Amino acid sequence: MKVAIIGAGAIGKLLASYYAKQHEVTLVTRRQAQADVITAHGITKISEAGTIKYNVRATTTLPSADIYLVTVKYHHLQAIQPLLAQVATTLVFLQNGLAHQAFAEQFSCDVVIGTLTTGAETKDETTVYERGRGVMKIAAAKAQVIWQLNQQDLPLVQADSTEVLWQKAMINSLINPLTALLNLTNGELISNPYAYQLMQLIYQELIEAFPEKKHLLVFEDVVQLCHNTAKNTSSMRADFLAERKSELATIVGEIVAEAAAKQCQLPTLQTVYYALLAIEERRSK
Incomplete structure (x- = not known):
């Protein structure tokens, strides 16, 4: 073929x-x-x-x-x-x-x-x-x-097409922005206790904002994914290290917007999102 x-x-x-x-x-x-x-x-x-x-x-x-x-x-x-x-x-x-x-x-x-x-x-x-x-x-x-x-x-x-998209988007919202902001590999998200705690906070926010999608985002599965790809540099981290345009808006921004449409707050994720936007804004000048 x-x-x-x-x-x-x-x-x-x-x-x-x-x-x-x-x-x-x-x-x-x-x-x-x-x-x-x-x-x-x-x-x-x-x-x-x-x-x-x-x-x-x-x-x-x-x-x-x-x-x-x-x-x-x-x-x-x-x-x-x-x-x-x-x-x-x-x-x-x-x-x-x-x-x-x-x-x-x-x-x-x-x-x-x-x-x-x-x-x-x-x-x-x-x-x-x-x-x-x-x-x-x-x-x-x-x-x-x-x-x-x-x-x-x-x-x-x-x-299911909707589940395919949402599962990937939520997993990426847990992993990619934290690896980019903290400059960590996927594996370091689970070995670094403070990064791990941040990931847990974001996870809790996501399942509270989207309870109907809780079955798509099992925290133990995310931890296992980080373990399986421990040496990996996430695409967002790689983009920030290379000072390239990232998919921040289409990964994290979309999730934040979907939560806002439901009048739900994602305070930890939104803080990480704004911090990364601030870095991108600084680099654009």
């Missing part, structure tokens, strides 16, 4: 390493220089099992494919909208927050909303660290082609 992965960041490269074993994989990059180096050298995955190199092609244009996986962050979606509009097969949005779904509704092809629980971290343009294995959760899809991606390295799990 021909698989196109749009976005050659950490998640894009990791997915390419998974699927290159069984499928013909093409990475779609923003820069021609990165496309050239990936085509020349492939993708290298570093994991606990060792270091393995995979042959992967890369391009800056839309290739012909049976399925397209979109791994770019929300604020990059508008720029690639003309590219995505050309897709006539199956388009899978793998997202961190709640905002992607509205964007995805404009496309006439078969659209699938999904999330990942796998950890990944970029080393360089062709190399990625696997920071803990997980699953890909997907909403119901008309096309069955996506099930050809099901494999031991990354099992596919089907779930």
